[in-house]
Amino acid sequence: MGSVPLPSSSLLISSSSSSIFGRSSSTISYPHRRFRKVDVSCDYSCFEIRDVSYRPPGTKIDLLSQVNLSIPEKSFGLIFGRSGSGKTTLLQLIAGLSKPTSGSIYVQRYGDDDQQIKSPEPLQPERVGIVFQFPERYFVADTVLDEVTFGWPRQKGGLQLRELLASRLQKAIMSVGLTGISLDKDPHSLSGGYKRRLALAIQLVQTPDLLILDEPLAGLDWKARADVAKLLKDLKKELTLLVVSHDLKELASLVDQSWRMEMGGALKKEPLPI
Numbered sequence: 001m002g003s004v005p006l007p008s009s010s011l012l013i014s015s016s017s018s019s020i021f022g023r024s025s026s027t028i029s030y031p032h033r034r035f036r037k038v039d040v041s042c043d044y045s046c047f048e049i050r051d052v053s054y055r056p057p058g059t060k061i062d063l064l065s066q067v068n069l070s071i072p073e074k075s076f077g078l079i080f081g082r083s084g085s086g087k088t089t090l091l092q093l094i095a096g097l098s099k100p101t102s103g104s105i106y107v108q109r110y111g112d113d114d115q116q117i118k119s120p121e122p123l124q125p126e127r128v129g130i131v132f133q134f135p136e137r138y139f140v141a142d143t144v145l146d147e148v149t150f151g152w153p154r155q156k157g158g159l160q161l162r163e164l165l166a167s168r169l170q171k172a173i174m175s176v177g178l179t180g181i182s183l184d185k186d187p188h189s190l191s192g193g194y195k196r197r198l199a200l201a202i203q204l205v206q207t208p209d210l211l212i213l214d215e216p217l218a219g220l221d222w223k224a225r226a227d228v229a230k231l232l233k234d235l236k237k238e239l240t241l242l243v244v245s246h247d248l249k250e251l252a253s254l255v256d257q258s259w260r261m262e263m264g265g266a267l268k269k270e271p272l273p274i
């Protein structure tokens with residue numbers, strides 16, 4: 001565990017601010033529908049996937065075939081489809097965990113006339129957070145605090161770094177509603193819903209621009225499912241969410257765009273079949 005000294009748990013959760021990362025936001029019109037964005041100008045960015053195919057090394061079968069997808073910042077995209085169609089494989093490519101065999105994944109900035117401005121920039125993996133299916137299975141630490149700060153710098157760092165990390169920790173914990181939980185608690189002793197909140201906090205502390213989630217409601221009881229869905233609704237105000245899920249009804253009210261992944265790894269833009 002990193003040795004960067006942090007404020008005590010009670011100090012970390014003392015703020016009463018309700019915004020997730022302290023950013024203000026305004027609502028503007030986008031080509032597809034209304035989304036929230038941060039800037040007062042009308043420029044906006046899209047995360048774009050162009051003609052991405054993927055064949056695992058040493059195999060002869062393409063798991064993804066010419067996938068295209070564009071998702072504007074501060075919106076919620078949902079990918080659904082049959083088991084084994086390639087949804088998780090696509091998320092792993094977007095998160096930079098594997099590289100496409102062909103095609104590109106980038107961020108494109110658009111002006112208020114929806115024309116491209118600036119050259120596209122490759123999507124940096126460090127700007128993407130990924131929450132795997134059943135993330136609690138990968139918890140490694142003995143306390144909530146150690147779990148969230150796992151991997152933080154081990155060197156002492158200056159006051160500025162310590163303040164930045166403490167502030168990010170406080171915001172992440174607040175944004176997922178973990179403020180009522182002792183940071184000394186064993187992560188494995190949390191309820192199913194709180195484990196998912198912790199998994200989200202672990203990613204949010206890295207302040208990603210794009211958060212991708214694989215089956216965020218899987219295995220939860222009805223109350224925890226409703227809580228996590230509400231949490232995702234709040235997160236959508238602050239960052240872009242791309243979700244793979246079979247739980248279409250529970251997430252439908254959040255969804256701005258949806259795609260069906262067909263067997264063979266072809267992605268089609270399609271309304272939710274509910």
Ligand SMILES: Nc1ncnc2c1ncn2[C@@H]1O[C@H](COP(=O)(O)OP(=O)(O)OP(=O)(O)O)[C@@H](O)[C@H]1O
Pocket residue numbers: 056059063081082083084085086087088089090261
């Ligand atoms: N490295 C690999 N080599 C060969 N085949 C693979 C590899 N990784 C995944 N697959 C296969 O690719 C297909 C797509 O897997 P993937 O996990 O992306 O599907 P999915 O749509 O997310 O399924 P589920 O909804 O069950 O999670 C599956 O048939 C899987 O067995």
